[in-house]
Amino acid sequence: MRSERIRSWWGWGWADAAVGPDERARLVARLPPHWVADELPVPRVEDVVLRAPRVSPPDTLNPICTVHPHVRMSHTYGKAYRDVVRALHGDLGAAPDVVAYPETEAQIVDLLDWAGGANVAVIPYGGGSSVVGGVEYRGDRHDAVLTLDLTRMDRVLEVDRTSRAALIQAGALGPVLEEQLAPHGYTLRHYPQSFEFSTLGGWLATRAGGHFAMRHTRIDDFVEALRVVSPSGTSQTRRLPASGAGPSPDRLFLGSEGTLGVLTEAWMRLQDRPVHKATRAVSFGDFAAALRAVRAIAQSGLDPSNCRLLDEAEAAINTGRADGRAVLVLGFESADHPVDSALARTLEIARENGGSVDSTSTQDSVGDWRAAFLRMPYIRDALARSGVVVETFETACTWDSAERVCDSVRAGVRAATEEICGESGIVTVRLTHVYPDGVAPYFTVIAPARRGSEVQMWDQIKAAASDLLSGLGASITHHHAVGRDHLRWYEAQRPDLFGEVLRAAKNSLDPRGVLNPGVLFD
């Protein structure tokens, strides 16, 4: 293990980084007092009773498998609000029977063979940061559940400096792979909020969104070649910068969320570390004007690395700004050339669309924002323990419906909280990724919950939000993936015919249906 720090089994991140009493006091002070309940205690590991494992792996695989309760508990759920709450309530009936830590591809093949023969469901698992039920078995058709933790396959195997690409094992967590790329002067530069606690394989399987607000918004475009082990065999694509030879094999596995095979390695395109940077914040009195500005910037071809619009409530929460204005944080970066003129032209467009440009560079506030951004899941956990529903959901839509999506979803989800929680919650939006033809809005909900009914209440809010998105023709997800929580709306979004094709692919690659059952398919 590279770190002596211990991961939280019930909540986000490092156990020792959880919100303490002082920080909690400051947090809850910002909420209506009657929203705040006594802090839900964390169950002691030794007090949680798990079902006895229903299978034993064969002797040859035993050395890489464990049935240790702490390990099984920490692999039961992802890290959604509903996962954290259930863990805190000691509701761990879905714990996997066995957790395996393969160190070689041959071991993965053997594990899949064994699982197929023994009717054991296999949950491929990277950092376990899913917020859509992606790593939690919910079915009843399998005799047991095996979680396949890939984090021991975490090496950068080869760096091609000429092509600026690296062969990386799928189980490498963000910091682990960046640490290995740094001596070569390169970076993958993929920074989802889960960066510390998610893996390359997880990013690829879920089409994760990363650092760049424009252009290479998700991990997909950085894939040069992919290696996948499925129960039917292994697939390895050729390293190519691009190919027009038939439909892209890699694009079938990107977004397959562990249902078609286990991603084991990928050749990834790297970046030089940026040396030129320029950032600035622009504020808007009117969110609609801010949207017009972002659209004009998105269609200008300037392609800022960062183009993050916070509505007035997000701006207040995240930057401490209390002037009721929406804030657009712009950033440019390059390893090759100055970016000041690109920023200047972008600011001109922002001004033309009613923006008021901050007088100084936002480098500090960008740093603050980043720190707050990475701290957010810990705060979410603290609020969850204090009886508050706190969760996020995200989407993508074309520009012609962007304002309607932002407005209707905020209003509609507020109305849903009023109905479900008894009073209107806080619903905010920010834009995380931007395209010439549309945008990815990201919503946050904060509302009071009734102890013991938190999951049910959140599920109702989530269903209301998802129905709204679906009705507006927006995507059920831009980068959080489908998992089990989005399945109903995903099936409505996915053309039926493509659903049949995917099912045919699944039958071909995983004929016994052991891979991540319940994800992508009913």
Added chain:
Amino acid sequence: MRSERIRSWWGWGWADAAVGPDERARLVARLPPHWVADELPVPRVEDVVLRAPRVSPPDTLNPICTVHPHVRMSHTYGKAYRDVVRALHGDLGAAPDVVAYPETEAQIVDLLDWAGGANVAVIPYGGGSSVVGGVEYRGDRHDAVLTLDLTRMDRVLEVDRTSRAALIQAGALGPVLEEQLAPHGYTLRHYPQSFEFSTLGGWLATRAGGHFAMRHTRIDDFVEALRVVSPSGTSQTRRLPASGAGPSPDRLFLGSEGTLGVLTEAWMRLQDRPVHKATRAVSFGDFAAALRAVRAIAQSGLDPSNCRLLDEAEAAINTGRADGRAVLVLGFESADHPVDSALARTLEIARENGGSVDSTSTQDSVGDWRAAFLRMPYIRDALARSGVVVETFETACTWDSAERVCDSVRAGVRAATEEICGESGIVTVRLTHVYPDGVAPYFTVIAPARRGSEVQMWDQIKAAASDLLSGLGASITHHHAVGRDHLRWYEAQRPDLFGEVLRAAKNSLDPRGVLNPGVLFD
């Protein structure tokens, strides 16, 4: 019909644009005299005997079908060298029995239903510009062949100015769709060499390469949503700027080359017309140095729109330059902001890598080059008629193998021409599209042929070239597609497991196997 001009049934483009006696004389004067044979005459349409049509479409479909010999002849082949030569020799045994011109999607559904029931192979056909045998039936398992010419479905149905996207029917030829977008101030800006004689549907089905040397190099990235009619039903994806909801449905159909369904409509991302442009040529004494320069530019993030490197022979042929230097043509363009500083920095990188920058803008020579580029297929036909093998092939490879690919393939194909044609031919290379991690080299072969054996000789040269590419780990195609001519090498390149998945998709979408049999699948 929008044009009164008549398409050539045997060769490229407009019948009245074929090379005439004077131009032919100038062309052949540039070749060794003993390479040049008497000009092969074009058979008269009325002299060509076609097999009688083996089927009659049902009465309801008859009004949109034709068995006219001229139409059947002109739909027999694509526009590869081997197609032109066979047509000139009157070898039209592969002519389709019927050509249908559907005007509605319902008619496509009816045609597919009829074909499925009658065991009639269906060849989706746009502009017919395939150079890989993509539109030519070669099997013997079907009772007849129907070519589905989609060019009557050629309208821009809707323009969304806010999202800068348009819903376009798949049968629109390049000029036809651009003409409809122009009044809105937009352009698709996709200019393959075949622009005048290829359709949106054809571009999508073959993942065609277009205008931009970097970033959006192929049509794939401009697709917002896709509509496909298959024998099993119709698939329509949601209009989204991006989505992380499962594997991309559109990416399955992009590159499916008419084997999984008929693409009928697509929402396409548009561009504003550029107003700022800057171009310059840079020459290099050494091709390896030029490659290093292009690589440095490709990895700089400057992303020129045009970044076309011609080796010394290409430069001599295409620009008249006779100093034995390789030429890199660089271009930047924008609808929003000046691009001079981006060009200046790019030229600096070129100089750092041994380039000598032309003193004046290359706007004129770019125009000349473009005119020559579009004239090239007509010239190819004229030389084909004069007994010379003239053909191109292309690939993509990562930068670490780029020099080896360019050098080995030029040398290897020259050796192949020596063996096959009795003397060494001319083999040149240019780079058409560029990526941070690799490049797409495009090769031209000119060699003497023996009358009557031209196709066989070309096929031997092509096999030698394809074996070389395969052995070097390069792609069998970057943007010409697989068709029937690349099948053997495509099967070697495609992971077997993905081949099985594709086959499962095919069985699901086209259970009777009538769609473009022999393409992508054996």
